[in-house]
Amino acid sequence: MSDTVSQTVTIVAIVLSCWGVLGMLRAHERGWRPDARLLFRLGALTALAVANLTPVGSSDMASYAAYGRIAALGGDPYVTTPARLGGAYAHLVSEGWRNTPSVYGPVATWWQGAAAFVGQERPWLTIWALMLANAAVFVGAGYLLLRTADDPVRAGLLWSANPLLIGVLVAGGHLDTLVAGLALCAIHLARRSTRWHHDLIVGGLVGLACGVKVSAGLLGVGLAMPLLRSGAWRPAARQAGAAALTLAALYGAYGAHALVPLSAASRLVSTPSLWAVFDRYGTAALGPHTTATIVSVLWPVVMLALAWVLRRGPTPDAPAVGALPFALAFAWVLAAPWSMPWYTALAWALAALFRQGRPTQCLTVATAVLALSHNSGGHGWTW
Template structure:
């Protein structure tokens, strides 16, 4: 298959994937999409509500087509970057398509999980003077039209999100009022704005435009999971990238924005660590001054936000620490060992420690694979380490979901093409397929059995294959790097 054919086939697959995802988003409630009640002044749904079997097939097809399309576009650009990238980037280079997709996303209702109903409930509780870190949605008010809409298994779960996320959720609640659909739509506005901001920041950072659009803007996996799923991780990722870009002008401003990222989701503090590495490598003479300004800026934002959130802000985070999600290889180990001679609690403790060790191994391997891919600048090195640190964490973590990958994907376009693109694409595609349709209610018994089977018995082995692939790719790269060069003619 020639490069031009690859590029055209990839573009066609990506376009069809977007169409299927948007179709599910504008359709009525389904096993993938919770109903949000009266539309109020927000956009509504089509009268057509697909069955659980049909919506599962549509979303699976969309993600498989999307992953394949991105793969073909990467392969085409990688093999003939000078021709293919220039030819196809010109077609998609402006802001027309991104803005059109953003508007289209705002005509949909979020799907792929019911997390957005949790966000609305936590914002409603905070806006009405309650503490979402202490009071679960089902303990707030049985008659409240927003908090009562939270679905199992989260009805009795307090917020795990940072205080800035809660502040944004409260803002959406204030604007949306007692109408769930309006509240969620305001949240979608924030998510779409963050998605567009990432593209702007990547271009400002000097990333190749064709690569930005292949990996971010026109990536159906990122769009479907992050934008159409309306996940808070996309907001945190945009803030983390903004901190990297601002660091070139003002470490203090980078600290302020980085503090907001950490206060949205604590794991996004990875961006601060990556910035420190970038300064240490490229601007060591002023390292301590910059590090101090970064820390002061972050603390000026994070401390007041956490004081506002109250003493229970980390309660659910501590409880979630020992969770193990179904689609990770760790779940295979838990299911095999727990209930036998070893107590389940002991197995969870062993997995927690083993995952930390594996994350360190993955960090070393990913650092080896990305060597030489980043521009020789502070932001280039920082972006590289965002990819390395966040990917090592998500790959090794016992509890991992597809939207956890978004931090790596906001920084990946800054790097030059490499096998890491394919590794992360494989991981994201597998995890996206695992969490279809996305809710725990609304499925027929057959669909529930099928989708749980894929999540528990297929995808963990696919992720395990990515682990092996990463190890082999890093070893091959190491061998090539250490091989003696032929003598010059």
């Protein structure tokens, strides 16, 4: 397809997907109760089919493959860039990211490296392996929700049979699916935790999620706060300690320099974030350094304020162990200077665990708006 046609097709798909999700949720509120197992099966088949297509929506998969190839060759993706790698892998990477080292955690690097070990000199095979693995995690998360969510039908509509989420996460092949899957496992265990070793496992799962993307630290905060408020200091300490030790062990495999690329990435500002206008005019008036400093100080404050509003909103039957992580995850998507549609994966997974009113509808619209703003139309691929 030409660029105009492909952009039009993907834009229409995003809009229709958003409309469809909102319609299904509204029908469910009015009493529609489809078979939860049927929703899961249809969603699983769709996800597996989409995983066998060319990645659509972003060029991140090419970066994943390049970082994996670097790791598979024994290199350090936190130092070596795709441009230095060269060859067929570097050719696929978007020009804006070709000279950027990996900003993902060690777990993500090993995940990518395993796919590149399969693909060898064939980037298409590496990307295909990543797509299939990502789809498998998506389906696995859907099955866990089917078995553990308070309302399996609603969970199926929000995750397994959600066309918007399948388009963003599965068609794009993003690592955020893995973060969401680990988060669901952690919260499932935290909800039924009765012994001290359960806390250690929960903390280890949080650490592994942070080893994919450090933003998963919001999950750890969201799990710890209710424990601290109730005076359960020991479980909170065990979870935090296990998460910290897991993360230290993961990054110890590469060293502290693996965190350096995150510092540069933390200063990025995307459209349509709340800070895009401030960054544009602030840079002209105050300079880039001062503007970046102001944004880095203010956005966490805005995020906490939004999380407070979301947490105090109407959340019928929301378990304490899931409500705060959801509020933090959604507030982060809205307040962070750099926000992408696939960043909503954690919020979607947590929302599927319990009933939400308007926040879920707002999450649907926010995901669609971000997807429309960051949509490659499937171009940039020369397989």
